Amino acid sequence: MKTVKNLLVSTIIAGTFLVQGTTGYAQTGTPAEVQSNEVIRPFKVYIPQKEITDLKRRIAATRWPDHETVADRSQGAQLEKLQELVNYWGKGYDWRKAEEKLNALPQFTTTIDGVNIHFIHVRSPYKNALPLIISHGWPGSVFELLKIIGPLTNPTAFGGRAEDAFDVVIPSLPGYGFSGKPTEAGWGPERIARAWDVLMKRLGYTLYAAQGGDWGAVITEAMGRQAPAGLAGIHLNLPATIPVEVDAALTTGSPAPAGLSGKELDVFNALSKYRKTGAAAYNVIMTARPQAIGYGLTDSPAGLAAWLLIHPGFSQWTYDDDSDKYPTKDEVLDDFTLYWLTNSSTSAARLYWENAGRGPISATAQKTTEIKLPVAITVFPEDVYRAPETWARRAYPNLTYFHEVDKGGHFAAWEQPQLFTEELRAAFKQLR
Template sequence: MDAVTPHPFAFPDGALADLKARLAATRWPERETVDGWQQGAPLERVQALCAHWRDRHDWRACEARLNALNPCMTEIDGLDIHFLHVRSPEPDATPLILTHGWPGSVIEFLDVVGPLSDPRAHGGDAAEAFHLVIPSLPGFGLSGKPRETGWGVQRIAGAWIALMKRLGYDRFMAQGGDWGSAVTHAIGASGDPAVTGIHVNMVVAGPAEDQTGDLTEAEKAAIAAGRYYQEWGNGYAVLQSTRPQTIGYALTDSPAGQASWIYEKFGDWTDRGEGEGGGDGSGAPEAALSIDRMLDNITLYWLSATAASSARLYWESFRTFAGDAVTIPVGCSIFPREIMRPSRRWAERRYPQIVHWGEPARGGHFAAFEQPALFVEEVRATRRALP
């Protein structure tokens, strides 16, 4: 029951051939009636993305990178949990569990594994090394798909704590963004003495009533961005939190549908540089992530057929994204094109022991994916600040 066994990524050639055939047979809608991304991912861009996917993308190269990071499987609470486990060459490294979100995956972390686990090989300090555990959320990647309700954020947090202890880590840090932020928050709020501190790169916090009368310009901008998201940016979340099964039929059957569903979020939430917008529907994600990097992530969703099972996390936990205050040490990183960009004084109500507050110069919602070097420094800074 407690066994941990190797479990590489090994999708069959037939699945890749089927993907290419489906892409070649795509039935396309007409062009949008506006210029830009206001109605979603534009037809011309999605067609170019899918043509690259069909003719030029190399999934096997990504698969090889993943399989070099010791992919393993174990059963926790009746569900198979798949994870990457990278032990640092430094014996005194700090154990760290990294949790992705939607529409991300463990692929988000590929470029930070080396610097975090082996800093000496990347020009860093051996004292800042981490043993890394990078699980796929239930219903994502190669982790099991829950067959019952109840696999929300709290249960996942409990499973992650159990996973770390099973691997022999009796003291560890946790890190996450998006749903990973909610899971990491729950790990920090658990009260388990094994958790020494957490780092989150999506901080969910708003102003208290007594903080609304003297808003700074940055706080006003954050509130405006939040309103924009609620009005124009969260249709995907409403659908996935209410009808995940229905959207699953379309996305599991159509690779063009799965690709556009995720590509739009890369368009909305990445930092594309000045003039490229920021959650305002202006798109151009290729300025932040290459087509092949985006397609690596999209392909994992397609090959694992996890459109419905990943969406169910919204059904389970979207209305209770992050609950109790976290009283252990917390590091917060506010990247400039994150969906939510609270001020420190807002965050301190939820995280009274903030030991690191970072505001990197570049980066969006997919921090480790977009800006791996800045992400690594934020995690290291949090570790240095722990008591």
């Protein structure tokens, strides 16, 4: 059989290719379409049962460390809580339900710059809907954005108006989930940003907006700097707004610069504490040696779960199904299982290395003053960084919308989908 870059063509059934990656099979179109770089191919997820059986076997064989010596998460994921979650993962969690969620939506793949890109594309039933590309980050995935698809594309069913409608495009980042894994260095935020413009143009959109949080924000800011024809504006949660003098003080451990307002000083102190407690070491390790950390994440489901759970975005997750504020246990395991079954934890982690340690929330590092397009920002109170409006206005010359909401955290679309949707409606209203 011939190989297609990033995929192994294994079988032809009923005129379609079943494309085998490292983990499973997905319908992707005819043989000629698979080998065409610009064709958009329908995609369905199906993971062979042997892969799910192997996951459960590995969970059952987990070798656990001894108990932490503190009563909080300061040393990492707590043993008893992690054991309970991982035990449920092995005995109670059902991946097939996650497949059903994805396969209920229109999914596609297309090849851009040599890498196969998986994406969800849902068109609104309302004409004049604003096309919107939304980018996830680490350790998230398309799963964290599923709850906002309905409210964005069909607003009248969720308290909105027909004129609030969006066409929604949600790609898996290169190296993440069902997208292909880059086989060469160079797939950083700038290159992904260019690929996203190619994707939107390939879908026939001549005018569109972009949104992102976490790495998605870095990619969306890169799109804003590049300002491709047709990109009308961007919305960010976790924007890059830290001024150069503040960033320098944080980096060197110096006192806060003079002249900060009370709110700015509170943010400075919170960031300083964040760095001093070691939480920032997560970013350092991922940036310095993603391949090294990847060996453990690839071999042990429990190790993968433990590592993902110490990400600051999960710092307040409750490990159970009782809260209406955070993703449920099953929703979190949808995300973890996607990383496992696609064997993408290492390829995804390389995005940290590709960004070369450039601060994702540093205005200078992300060259925010070069963004001339309209920029909208929503600040969620439980995110790892809560940007003051004064810093945001310094960072973005054309800041057209800024709003601090009263609930939600790092995975805002996952945690507060209705509020997140309302923010996007308000932020992009001026672009219609």
